[in-house]
Amino acid sequence: MTSLDxxxxxxxxxxxxxxxxxxxxVIDIPDALCERDMVKFTVHTKTxxxxxxxxxxxxxxxxxxxxxxxxxxxETEEYAGLIIPPAPPKPDFESPREKMxxxxxxxxxxxxxxxxxxxxxxxxxxxxxxxKTVQVHEVFLQRLSSHPVxxxxxxxxxxxxxxxxxxVRRKNAKEMFGGFFKNMVKSADEVLIxxxxxxxxxxxxxxxxxxxxxxxxxxxxxxxEKMTRxxxxxxxxxxxxxxxxxxxxxxxxxxxEIRGLLEGRVASxxxxxxxxxxxxxxxxxxxxxxxxYRRARALANYENSNKALDKARLKSRDIPQAEEHQQQCxxxxxxxxxxxxxxxxxxxxxxxxxxxxNLVEMAELEIKHAKxxxxxxxxxxxx
Amino acid sequence: PKQDSLMDDDPEDLFxxxxxxxxxxxxERDVLLSDGPSPAITPITPPTSVIAPRIGHAHDxxxxxxxxxxxxxxxxxxxxxxxxxxxxxEKVGDGMNAYMAYKVSTxxxxxxxxxxxxxxxxxxxxxxxxxxxxASKYLHIxxxxxxxxxxxxxxxxxxKVGKEDQSSNEFVEKRRxxxxxxxxxxxxxxxxxxxxxxxxxxxxxxxxxxxxxxALSSAGILRMVNKAADAVNKMTIKMNESDAWFEEKQQxxxxxxxxxxxxxxxxxxxxxxxxxxxxNTAQFAKSxxxxxxxxxxxxxxxxxxxxxxxxxxxxxxxxxQANADFYLFSELLGxxxxxITAGGSGDxxxxxxxxxxxxxxxxxxxxxxxxxxxxxxxxxxxxxxxEAKLQFTNKPDKLQQAKDEIKELEGKVQQGERDFExxxxxxxxxxxxxxxxxxxxxxxxxxxxxxxxxxxxxxxIKYWEAFLPEAKAIS
Numbered sequence: 001m002t003s004l005d006x007x008x009x010x011x012x013x014x015x016x017x018x019x020x021x022x023x024x025x026v027i028d029i030p031d032a033l034c035e036r037d038m039v040k041f042t043v044h045t046k047t048x049x050x051x052x053x054x055x056x057x058x059x060x061x062x063x064x065x066x067x068x069x070x071x072x073x074x075e076t077e078e079y080a081g082l083i084i085p086p087a088p089p090k091p092d093f094e095s096p097r098e099k100m101x102x103x104x105x106x107x108x109x110x111x112x113x114x115x116x117x118x119x120x121x122x123x124x125x126x127x128x129x130x131x132k133t134v135q136v137h138e139v140f141l142q143r144l145s146s147h148p149v150x151x152x153x154x155x156x157x158x159x160x161x162x163x164x165x166x167x168v169r170r171k172n173a174k175e176m177f178g179g180f181f182k183n184m185v186k187s188a189d190e191v192l193i194x195x196x197x198x199x200x201x202x203x204x205x206x207x208x209x210x211x212x213x214x215x216x217x218x219x220x221x222x223x224x225e226k227m228t229r230x231x232x233x234x235x236x237x238x239x240x241x242x243x244x245x246x247x248x249x250x251x252x253x254x255x256x257e258i259r260g261l262l263e264g265r266v267a268s269x270x271x272x273x274x275x276x277x278x279x280x281x282x283x284x285x286x287x288x289x290x291x292x293y294r295r296a297r298a299l300a301n302y303e304n305s306n307k308a309l310d311k312a313r314l315k316s317r318d319i320p321q322a323e324e325h326q327q328q329c330x331x332x333x334x335x336x337x338x339x340x341x342x343x344x345x346x347x348x349x350x351x352x353x354x355x356x357x358n359l360v361e362m363a364e365l366e367i368k369h370a371k372x373x374x375x376x377x378x379x380x381x382x383x
Numbered sequence: 384p385k386q387d388s389l390m391d392d393d394p395e396d397l398f399x400x401x402x403x404x405x406x407x408x409x410x411e412r413d414v415l416l417s418d419g420p421s422p423a424i425t426p427i428t429p430p431t432s433v434i435a436p437r438i439g440h441a442h443d444x445x446x447x448x449x450x451x452x453x454x455x456x457x458x459x460x461x462x463x464x465x466x467x468x469x470x471x472x473e474k475v476g477d478g479m480n481a482y483m484a485y486k487v488s489t490x491x492x493x494x495x496x497x498x499x500x501x502x503x504x505x506x507x508x509x510x511x512x513x514x515x516x517x518a519s520k521y522l523h524i525x526x527x528x529x530x531x532x533x534x535x536x537x538x539x540x541x542x543k544v545g546k547e548d549q550s551s552n553e554f555v556e557k558r559r560x561x562x563x564x565x566x567x568x569x570x571x572x573x574x575x576x577x578x579x580x581x582x583x584x585x586x587x588x589x590x591x592x593x594x595x596x597x598a599l600s601s602a603g604i605l606r607m608v609n610k611a612a613d614a615v616n617k618m619t620i621k622m623n624e625s626d627a628w629f630e631e632k633q634q635x636x637x638x639x640x641x642x643x644x645x646x647x648x649x650x651x652x653x654x655x656x657x658x659x660x661x662x663n664t665a666q667f668a669k670s671x672x673x674x675x676x677x678x679x680x681x682x683x684x685x686x687x688x689x690x691x692x693x694x695x696x697x698x699x700x701x702x703x704q705a706n707a708d709f710y711l712f713s714e715l716l717g718x719x720x721x722x723i724t725a726g727g728s729g730d731x732x733x734x735x736x737x738x739x740x741x742x743x744x745x746x747x748x749x750x751x752x753x754x755x756x757x758x759x760x761x762x763x764x765x766x767x768x769x770e771a772k773l774q775f776t777n778k779p780d781k782l783q784q785a786k787d788e789i790k791e792l793e794g795k796v797q798q799g800e801r802d803f804e805x806x807x808x809x810x811x812x813x814x815x816x817x818x819x820x821x822x823x824x825x826x827x828x829x830x831x832x833x834x835x836x837x838x839x840x841x842x843x844i845k846y847w848e849a850f851l852p853e854a855k856a857i858s
Contacts, residue, residue, distance in 0.1 A: 209677075209679055212677050213674075213678070216673050216674040216677045219670045219673070220670040220671055220673075220674050223670045224667055226663040226666070226667070227663045227667050230663050230664075231660065233652075233656040233659070234657060237649055237650075237652050237653040237656055238653070240645070241649045241650060241653065244642055244645045248639065248642045248643070248646070248825070348680070352680045352683050356683070356686075356855075356857035356858075359690065359854040359857070360851065360854045362854075363848075363854055364851065366847040367844055367851070370841075370843045370844045371844060374841070
């Protein structure tokens, strides 16, 4: 069981820009427990809003609760014109757990020092995964709380406040099926979105940009992850090499001291910053794309309703219903477009700021780490 | 007629059957102690005493009758001042008969050499020929002869066939580097430095071509090791105090062997992962550049392009580091443990045995020397008993014969004792020298490697410090 204390929480840095601007609703995850496969997050809310029963309270939540909340928001018709913050990914401890297992098996072939170091590295990796997942769940909630419309969502309030288990409301088999269907529709939307004739320059540009950017950032995320993995492998190699060299030279009557080679850093902050930044915005851009899809669908509906109206006029039948329907579609589309424009503009600003923040922090960490490794390992040798 | 010495042609000789021609001929047995060596190799006869192997070359006067102690005194005179470099690999000839010729340059102020600054052209088989001679002359006396770089049929074929690609260039460079290390280790050995074959190798413009280059084959080594193990197991050794030293050393080398094996595996892994990192970094750099192009915010776009450039530079650092990884560690491990170059999978185990054997082999020979001495003592005892019995019979001829035999045996026993003490002394010295040198080497190489890592970190700092203002300029 691992828990996150206040101390390490201080060091957590959000990938997104500071979201807790509005003091009327402040959310954080001060604590989390990891039990085998399950992570229990403590969601803590401080609010001045009268819509809540208490001004300061906490509830335990699981990852699945977050997914439920996300999905209900996506499925809410009213929010069709908004970018719904991407759902946090499932906590994945597979990699460090597997490595821990392998380490246990190989323990006999290592020196005590080696084993201790490897264990230390793995524990740090484990902790890093843990920190990452807490952060990403926290950001999801903070995105919601800082959004003028979404922060008022009823289900959001339930999520924050309801002090019983939420599992009854979570996905059951029927909803799962619904989710599957939803994905099928989405891929049909891809075709739709590229095929639609766009009258608005703004959206035309956004569409081109987002589609292109998405594929690029997805690629960059994958490549950044591969880089991180290679660094980790090298760090492990150094642990073994330095331990073996120490064993060889310790045997000698001539005293040679080798203070561990530039030791590996694992789940290094700087690498996390880069990959996490890219990964987060990859998902965020997907959310923006989803908005465009919804708008495209609304446009398609409107165009269909026009056709239907023409047909009705031709047949001189059901004209008022067709007109009514067409008006509704038009209104819906207009509302959606207006809202989408606002959302996409602020999204861009947010994205640029987040990139700046994280790139600066990453560079600073790289410098800091390199300097530390230079001073921490002087070569001492006696003859 | 061969002189009856302790170094007799012995069916149990550890070196018999060890050597095999790479060209798949039947293994040459007893090559080291036979009367008829192949014409290309200097005639080798068993040494008449432990100390002075017979050589038939120009520098006879320097060595033939010197005792080991005298040589040591001469050593004190000159400080070690020989530097050898192997360079300018040049392909000679065409097709499958082609070979690489290397320039071997020597710079020295030692009087044992005829000149101060000179060079010759040598091919790989010349190196193997030299090693073969040195091994046959010195190994069984107790000296630790540096192992020769191994053949690589695959690697060399590529070069012969004229494949001018990166892997064949790498192969030639690795070989060149290995040959240089081999020669430096050889001349660092105070006895080998003065060996006529070594001097001839370095100085003579023409060398007779060593046709039957005995490369110690894997199968041969395995046979040798198993034989040695069996032979030692069969003997019952009475351990006295001085033998405790040898036992301890044997254990020490066995431990070292295990550690070196581990180290080798880790270093191989490091080199491999470093190469992966380089590839991944380069790919990320390209991806970041594309992302930068895609980005419509100007300042961010520029920053992303800068990031891509930084990562490209870092990739170059990784590649340089990978080279440093390989060369420095191969020097560290190279002569103690073989890094397999092109081809030759599965031989690593056997090469480890080989190196181990080099050290252990001399230990085993010492044991055999002791055993032979003991055996002759036992025989002497028996002969004396027989003589005593003969005293009571009236057979003056037989009695005289017995007396003669006893006299001969007594001589043998004394020689045996001397040989045993001598080999023990030499081994102790050699092991001490070997260890000292090894530790010195390790230290030097590790310090050098750490310096390369330090340099990398310093460069990294520079790159990121240049990038930082670009990132801060995003607004």
